[in-house]
Amino acid sequence: MQRKAYVSGVAALLAALLAGCTGSSDSGGSTDDSNPGDAGTATVTAEPGRYDTLPEPCDVVGQDTLDSLLPGIKELTDGEQREKAYEGSPTVTFDTGRKAGCRWKVESADATDHLFVDFERVVSYDTSVSDDSEAEQIFAKQREAADLPEPVISGSGEGAEGSSSADPSGSPSPSVSASSSTAASGSSPSPSSSSPSSSSSSSASSSSSGATPTDGATPTELQPRVLDDLGDEAFLDDGLGTSGSTAQQRTVTVAFRTSNVIVRIVYEEQPATVGVVPDSEELQDRALNLASQLADELSE
DSSP states (O other): OHHHHHHHHHHHHHHHHHHHHHHHHHTHHHHOTHHHHHHHHHTOOOOOOSOSSOOOGGGSSOHHHHHHHOGGGGGOOOHHHHHHHHHOEEOOOSOTTTEEEEEEEEEOSSEEEEEEEEEEEOOOSSTTSOHHHHHHHHHHHHHHHHTOOOOOOOOSTHHHHHHHHBOTTSOBOHHHHHHHHHHHHHHSOOGGGGSSSOHHHHHHHHHHHHHSTTTOOOOGGGSSEEESSSSSEEEEEEEEEESSSSOEEEEEEEEEEETTEEEEEEEEEEESSTTOOOOHHHHHHHHHHHHHHHHHHHHO
């Protein structure tokens, strides 16, 4: 009888051990407290960008704005040709929801003007990085590639007045140029003002070329720079070059970012008259006006 009791006790002990192993395997998920927390953290994704579509670039620039940027449109007598000039040419892209652009080119008696508007919608493929942060990094690289000069900090008193009235090359500021141009046009106009362009463009160009006829130096306040009042961040670049001849072509680029959309405007003008330098202030004003319109439209 004692032998049987011993065997029965061993059997009961084995049964208890087997039951304990089965219970631990069934509740194994609850014994590891770190797994639920890790899984919850992995599922948290960054906020998407504000924009999930892009505007149609060839439709966002109104006719009045194109009249200002491309003066030659008004000179087109053929109605069909003028309508086509207003329409622009969309750039080829594989996904218009991510990148879209439009180009315009119009020749006039005074100059050939080019306009390019480009939209890029940035989407982050890293769930831990937001679309806005990804767009911010891309824009930072574009600003770095523009190689903007260091901002010039002017002093006060006479130093400030001196820096605002002339740049280091000796070229007068736009306000001085305008006044001297007006006086010159009343007495003996320069050869470059004989073309039938707008009086403001011709007078500004002639006064600039009169002071520095070949270098087209840009006043300090119009130098390439970071812009503080356009989108979330923005910059302007301004360059003067040649296009296979002695005619000088000025290119003004305005780029800005709003949330996860980057907008780039490239505005170029090449005068038809050799020796005429496109006016930096006038071209920048036109490009900035367009950039402001596009920023307002995106914010609606």
